[in-house]
Each structure stands twice: as structure tokens, then as C-alpha cells.
Amino acid sequence: MDLDFSREDLAFRDEIRRFIDDNLTDELRHAAMTQTAIFAEFEPTMQWHRILHRTGWIAPSWPKEHGGTGWSIPQRYLFNREMTESYAPKPLPNGLGMVGPVIIKFGTPEQQQRYLPRILSGDDYWAQGYSEPGAGSDLASLRTRAVADGDHYVINGSKIWTTYAQYAQRMFCLVRTGDRGKPQQGISFLLFDMDLPGITVEPIITLGGDHEVNQVFFDDVRVPKSGLIGEENKGWTYAKYLLEWERGAGAWAPRLVADLKHLRRIAAAERSGGARLADEAGFAAALNELEVDLMALEMIELRIMSTLSKGGSPGPEASMIKVRGSEAMQRLTTLTMETVAYYAAPHTIHDVRRHNQSPIGPAYAPATTPHYLNARAASIYAGTNEVQRDIMAKLVLGL
Numbered sequence: 112m113d114l115d116f117s118r119e120d121l122a123f124r125d126e127i128r129r130f131i132d133d134n135l136t137d138e139l140r141h142a143a144m145t146q147t148a149i150f151a152e153f154e155p156t157m158q159w160h161r162i163l164h165r166t167g168w169i170a171p172s173w174p175k176e177h178g179g180t181g182w183s184i185p186q187r188y189l190f191n192r193e194m195t196e197s198y199a200p201k202p203l204p205n206g207l208g209m210v211g212p213v214i215i216k217f218g219t220p221e222q223q224q225r226y227l228p229r230i231l232s233g234d235d236y237w238a239q240g241y242s243e244p245g246a247g248s249d250l251a252s253l254r255t256r257a258v259a260d261g262d263h264y265v266i267n268g269s270k271i272w273t274t275y276a277q278y279a280q281r282m283f284c285l286v287r288t289g290d291r292g293k294p295q296q297g298i299s300f301l302l303f304d305m306d307l308p309g310i311t312v313e314p315i316i317t318l319g320g321d322h323e324v325n326q327v328f329f330d331d332v333r334v335p336k337s338g339l340i341g342e343e344n345k346g347w348t349y350a351k352y353l354l355e356w357e358r359g360a361g362a363w364a365p366r367l368v369a370d371l372k373h374l375r376r377i378a379a380a381e382r383s384g385g386a387r388l389a390d391e392a393g394f395a396a397a398l399n400e401l402e403v404d405l406m407a408l409e410m411i412e413l414r415i416m417s418t419l420s421k422g423g424s425p426g427p428e429a430s431m432i433k434v435r436g437s438e439a440m441q442r443l444t445t446l447t448m449e450t451v452a453y454y455a456a457p458h459t460i461h462d463v464r465r466h467n468q469s470p471i472g473p474a475y476a477p478a479t480t481p482h483y484l485n486a487r488a489a490s491i492y493a494g495t496n497e498v499q500r501d502i503m504a505k506l507v508l509g510l
């Protein structure tokens with residue numbers, strides 16, 4: 112893996128910087144800086160998505176023939192770093208980083224033509240219909256059932272924790288189509304529209320005050336069979352391929368590195384017993400330890416990026432990134448709570464986004480508590496960290 116930047120790469124970086132200067136408005140930057148969940152709010156994120164799409168830069172990890180950029184690894188790295196350091200809202204991954212790669216690898220040419228352009232343009236946001244009440248880590252026990260009826264399936268059941276389903280035009284969904292053999296053998300992977308009769312989306316408000324997740328109910332929903340990915344009852348294969356992308360293709364390190372820099376600036380401004388908090392030995396050591404861990408994480412992410420650029424998939428190493436990234440995020444938000452101290456406490460999500468009065472304390476205070484609370488979910492979503500450790504033990508260490 113060669114990460115030396117050539118003169119062309121540096122010219123490319125300058126081009127990105129100019130693009131950011133010309134296009135990233137204060138409002139969009141503010142949305143990313145005050146983001147309290149893993150993604151910024153939906154509307155500004157999609158605005159930025161459309162701006163990137165107009166420039167042809169929305170899907171750097173896709174093959175060029177499907178709308179990717181054809182950039183080298185250093186270019187992709189530079190793009191990601193410049194975007195993150197400038198606090199541009201990160202495009203949502205469900206289409207670009209989850210179902211997109213599945214459709215590219217396993218979809219029919221008709222499915223590719225129908226779905227991929229609208230993922231790229233941002234016309235379609237896709238909800239992920241995997242988890243159910245009673246089927247999360249043990250996903251194969253899912254019970255939402257699809258019964259064949261002519262050229263349709265009829266779906267009944269429910270999905271839960273469905274991120275941003277309230278905005279979704281479409282869903283990729285795991286459904287039970289068979290009961291023979293192991294539970295994994297009777298699952299199919301279906302694509303369908305969210306405005307079909309019989310689909311209801313109900314909000315779940317999180318501890319941090321966000322409306323990020325939902326429960327989705329299916330009541331005799333008729334879904335055309337043309338939305339089936341690959342073969343009936345073989346959905347587990349496609350579902351696992353998608354999970355590798357969900358856990359491994361996105362990079363945690365660039366945003367965490369940017370947030371740590373921001374935290375260092377706050378710690379330099381805050382005082383502890385009369386001295387700068389940044390100079391307090393125990394606190395400085397915790398920041399340095401985190402920085403070293405983030406450097407290690409970044410190297411693993413670059414290694415995966417190198418594999419991807421050669422046509423591979425993230426593989427079980429994706430689990431390593433998921434665990435290290437989410438734990439680093441939780442440590443960082445905990446340290447931020449300690450740094451902002453009393454000013455962190457009074458704020459809810461409404462102070463950050465919707466309150467019409469100035470929030471109490473310095474500008475960096477209001478997002479602290481909602482972000483801290485939301486980050487507790489990081490070791491649960493995309494597969495819990497305990498389950499990722501099981502995967503690593505089996506597939507990486509061969510135990």
C-alpha cells in the first residue's frame with residue numbers, strides 16, 4: 112500500500128479544497144458540527160449529497176461503470192480527509208455503502224438500472240429492514256414473512272430500529288420465505304417502495320431526544336417479485352455481504368481525528384484547578400492514548416480501502432473497525448463531557464437545533480450531552496460489539 116502523495120494527488124487535494132470553499136455553506140457546516148447522531152440531520156445531509164452528485168463525486172467507492180469516480184486510494188483518502196476536516200455532512204450510507212454494493216454485485220441489469228441512478232442522485236433514501244423485535248444479534252431468527260402470490264409476495268410482520276425510515280422512499284428487507292433446514296436457509300432479500308399500502312412507520316425517540324429510529328409494520332403488503340435480489344431463500348448470503356460493507360467500508364477515523372483536534376482546542380480553553388485542563392497530566396494522557404488508538408484505526412481502515420480498490424470486499428476485518436471505531440467514539444464523547452463539565456449538562460437536542468433562545472455556555476457546549484448519549488448506541492448498531500468479537504474470534508483468529 113503506497114500512501115505517498117504525488118504532485119497530481121496534491122493538485123487533486125487543492126481542487127477539493129476549492130470545491131469545499133465554493134460549495135460548503137455555513138449552514139451545512141453547522142449541521143455537521145452540531146451533529147449528535149452518527150449522521151447529520153437528514154435535510155442538510157441530502158443537500159450536500161446532491162451537490163456532490165452534481166460534481167460526480169458522490170460514490171468514490173463504486174466501480175466507475177456504475178457511477179464511481181475511478182480515484183486512486185490516496186485520492187479517496189484525501190477526499191475523505193478534506194471533507195471530514197471541513198465538517199461537510201457525511202452522505203448517508205444506506206444506499207451508497209450498503210444496498211448499492213449488493214445491487215452492483217448481485218442485482219439484475221434491470222435492478223441496477225432502476226435503483227442505482229436514484230441512489231447516486233439522492234432521489235431515493237433506503238431504509239434497512241433487518242432487525243425485528245426478538246431478532247437483532249440473532250438475525251436469522253427473523254419472522255417477518257413473505258408468502259408468494261402470483262408475481263407478488265405478501266408481507267406481514269415488523270422491523271425495528273429502522274434508521275430514518277420516516278424519510279425513506281425504499282427499503283431493503285430480509286424476509287422469511289422458507290422453513291426448511293437451518294433458519295439462515297429460508298431468508299430472502301427484497302427491495303420495495305415504502306409507499307406501498309399496508310406499511311406504517313412509527314417513531315422511536317431516543318434517550319438523546321433524536322427521532323433517528325422507527326418501528327415499521329407490514330400488514331398484507333403486496334411486493335412485486337421483481338424486487339427479489341438473487342435467488343429466493345438465499346438472502347443470507349447477500350445480507351452478510353452487505354453487513355461487511357456496513358461495518359467496514361465507512362471510515363470512522365477521519366471524523367474522530369477531527370473531533371479530537373476540536374476537543375484539544377476546548378481542553379486548552381477550559382481550566383482545571385486554575386491550570387489549563389489540557390495540561391493536567393491524567394487528562395493529557397487520556398487524550399494522547401486516544402490519539403494513538405485513532406492512528407492505529409486509520410491504518411486498518413486504509414488497509415481495507417486498499418483491498419476494496421483491488422475489487423475485494425471488506426471481509427471479517429470489518430468487525431475490527433466497528434469495535435475499535437465505536438469504542439473510540441464513546442471514549443471521545445466521554446472525554447468531551449468531562450471537558451465541557453457543567454455546561455454540558457443542561458442541554459437536550461432541542462437546544463442544539465430548535466430552541467429559539469441562545470443556549471447556556473460556550474458554543475461547543477450544547478451538542479455535548481446529546482452526542483454523548485447517542486454515542487452509547489454505537490456499540491449496539493451495525494451488530495453489537497460482543498457479536499463482532501465472536502466473529503473476529505471465529506473468522507480472523509480461527510478459534
Ligand SMILES: Cc1cc2nc3c(=O)[nH]c(=O)nc-3n(C[C@H](O)[C@H](O)[C@H](O)COP(=O)(O)OP(=O)(O)OC[C@H]3O[C@@H](n4cnc5c(N)ncnc54)[C@H](O)[C@@H]3O)c2cc1C
Pocket residue numbers: 238239240241242243245246247248249271272273274323324488491492493494495496497498501
Ligand atoms: C441507533 C440504532 C440504529 C439502528 N438502525 C438499524 C437499522 O436501520 N436497521 C436495522 O435493521 N437495524 C438497526 N439497528 C438495530 C441493531 O442492528 C440491533 O440493535 C443490534 O443488532 C442488536 O440487536 P438487539 O437490539 O436485538 O439486541 P440483542 O441481540 O437482544 O442483544 C442484547 C445484548 O446481548 C448481547 N448478545 C446477544 N447475542 C450474543 C452472543 N451471541 N454473544 C455475546 N453477546 C451476545 C448483545 O451484545 C447485547 O449486549 C439499529 C440500532 C440502533 C441502536
